[in-house]
Amino acid sequence: MLDRKTRRLLRHALGEDNIMEGVQVKHYAVDGFQPQVVLIPRTRDHVERIVVLAHEEQLAVVPWGAGTQMGLGNPPRRVDLVVCLHHLNRITNLDPENMTITADAGIRLAMIQESLSRHGQGFLLPLDPPCGESMTLGGALSTNASGPCRLRYGTLRDMVVGIEVIIPGEVEHGGQTRAGGRTVKNVSGYDMGKLYIGSLGTLGIITEATCRILPPPEDRATVVGAFSGSEDPWRLVEALQESQLLPSCIEFYNRETASFLTTNSNVGFNSEGGAWAAVGFEGISEAVSRQIEDIERLARSDGVKEIQLLRGPREKAFWQRYGQIGFEIRKRNPWSIGLKVAVPLSAAQGMSKSIDDKLLRMDVAAYQLSRGGSGISYAHMPLSEKLYREKEKSLADMVEALREEAGDSDGASVVVEYAPPAFKEKVDVWGGVGGMLPIMERLKKEFDPQAILNPGRYVGGI
């Protein structure tokens, strides 16, 4: 329990207005664990004071951006303070000549994209994760969120050149640390950004990052095809690999996902299909046109039943809708489960089929989508409480079976991205990390000796 002294210290550190107590805090629960207070810092200093105090008083802290991915991770061992970072939301440096942007972690990705698009010829941050509009930069960084265009542009670990983090293990020096810088090449010191990105806020609270940005492509388009069989898109990927084409994204999805996309966007298909593929191209106009021709030809020889070419607002609406799937499902069905499977490309088709077979046998529907060129698949299973309780054991067995099939060589993984807390009691959401766990535990002990940040939520119960 937060004692009176601690509450007084918090009020002193942040100001009365920036502390939320009482019934409202229930909106900031993590896997059913409600915080005692919700803190809303206005400055980096505030964040630092919170970390210093939490470190001294051994209070469990959960950093919070827009809350789009709070389902990720094991249930926390404890939650005392939720720290909302949305007021740290400025762009501190936009340098179009150097093609970098520096922004506070609490800024929404949509705000970054909007500011970039309005500047000069327009720029973009090549990052398109699901829930991309509302997600904050800090949220994207701590979960290493990514979307379809990672095929061409990589993920945040490839884009971040500088980072600022407040670390509990540093509190005697004030807590704020910087690494990297503003240049696109930099080997001065260790590449700390790589550790912080994807660390689920367990090493420190990210307060700022500098990312590479790109000039806008001259032209872009998406080709969507409906196929009869679920094997067909995989043949298309093989054909693409052997060709000279450079798609910016290759996405496959199943019938459930296709029908989700049809509502609220203008991309309906006349024919019945078993599997869909959406392939995007960006770049100079002649190259985009040639690639559209080529992929249509490849798709036809692959037996595609129907093709649509999307451009402009229609293309935009399609991808926007595509990024909303997980969120919508979670909103409508709080007992839903989302899986992410990542394997080498050569094993991806097999894993996808395995997921299909298991779902069929369990009689559970799923919205499936695959990053076709990356070996990564997502299965979103909408579940009512009743259905969850019925299928709980089979679902847990499925995760274990998939992990067994994926194996642990080659860095393959099966992650439960969101699930009811009851499921998280049965299944470790992350899976194992093999011989690396001792190093990761030691790292955690260095950076957060009192284990105040998101305790228990990360791999191996870190």
Place this chain on the structure above:
Amino acid sequence: MGKSQLVRKIESIVGKGNVLHRHTDLLVYEYDASLHRGLPDAVAFATSTDQVSQLVKLANSLGMPFLPRGSGTNLSGGTVPSHGGIVIELSRMNRILEIDEKNQRAVVEPGVYNLTLQNALAPLGYFYAPDPASQRVSTIGGNVGENSGGPLCLKYGVTTNHVLGMEVVLPDGAVVKMGGKALDQPGYDLTGVFVGSEGTLGIATKITVRIMRSPDAVKTFLAIYDSVEDAGQTVSDIIAQGIIPAALEMMDRLVIKAVEESVHAGYPLDAEAVLIIELDGLKDGMDRLAERVIEICKRNRVRNMEVAASEAQREKLWTGRRGAFGAVGRLYPSYLVNDGTVPRAQLPRVLKKVAEIGRKYNLPIGNVFHAGDGNLHPLILFDERDKQQLKLVSKASDEILQACVDVGGTISGEHGIGTEKLQAMWLLFGWKDLKAMWMVKRTFDPGNLCNPHKVLPGIETVEVSAAHAG
């Protein structure tokens, strides 16, 4: 432990004849491509992960420092022992273990030369993007240690963007796998922090890299200028126009002269600067893109532009550029090369400052560098046998680094901190920033035996803290 006992112990691990311990032999390993010197106690040639692990364990049992070394082309003293110890030489672990086209991956041992990998991939229609100028002789393991760049990194990224997994011998001798052919492994990105850690966090014994399809078409230009400023402005303008060439390199008059005398690639001896501009991608629209680039060069008073008409001609241009550091050896016996990197728009300003500093200390400075990503390489030319000159060179180098930091740049873009830039780290970071990095070092190497006294200054402070921690 006496010397002969140490040697016997090492021999029992790697075999007789695979250890160097006589003074005359060790002298060859006293230096790398930097100006630093440090004699090891022994050099052991390892040929397997198990041998590396055993050597590390031996070093641990003796409380002796150790460090990995490939070809020793390190430019900052990273492969030279600071306090003696065992050099674990990896050049005999030089097999390409696997080229997996379906998964777009290759798995190599650390001693494989970068160019050997490129040459194995080219006939299959693939390439490995990080292409440091040293590629003929630098090893993939060395590239991993330094997070090497290369001309193509402007478009394709550096080593860390292309290394997806490793087998690593940790500083206590344990062998651990990190990452692999699949993406997004959960947990902290240990592979990511290891790349560029300059051999201070462990020794990579297997490396999984991304390979990419070779581009459909390539166009290479040599643009000739009568002023360095015009060439520099061209670089800024190309990027500002939203064009990202595959490579954008600059050389100035001094370097051009050395290079042309060395390779006879057709570089003009009377030019103040040249740019090598390479475009790659699909051939559709490439001509129009090329036109835009030519237009920008003309707007910046380019004297002449030549297009490489054949693969052979293109190769010659690149051979010249890659051989630049070696070529200046014709002019002076020694050089100190800076590696400061600045935001692109600051290039013209910093080049001016570099020239001023050269005049101030009366030292010739040649420039050859990756203009597209603002990574300078001022080559300060001198004779290291002249101790007075060496002092001036050191001062000049410090001022150049300060100039880079002053415009928001960094002290090393790709050559590493090593020993050379250890104190210069204070120009960029405060103690709390460095302490976070020490936390990483302590995590991997609590005994501080793995290539100690490199990359991170302030070890005195760390040791005191550890002592206080009890």
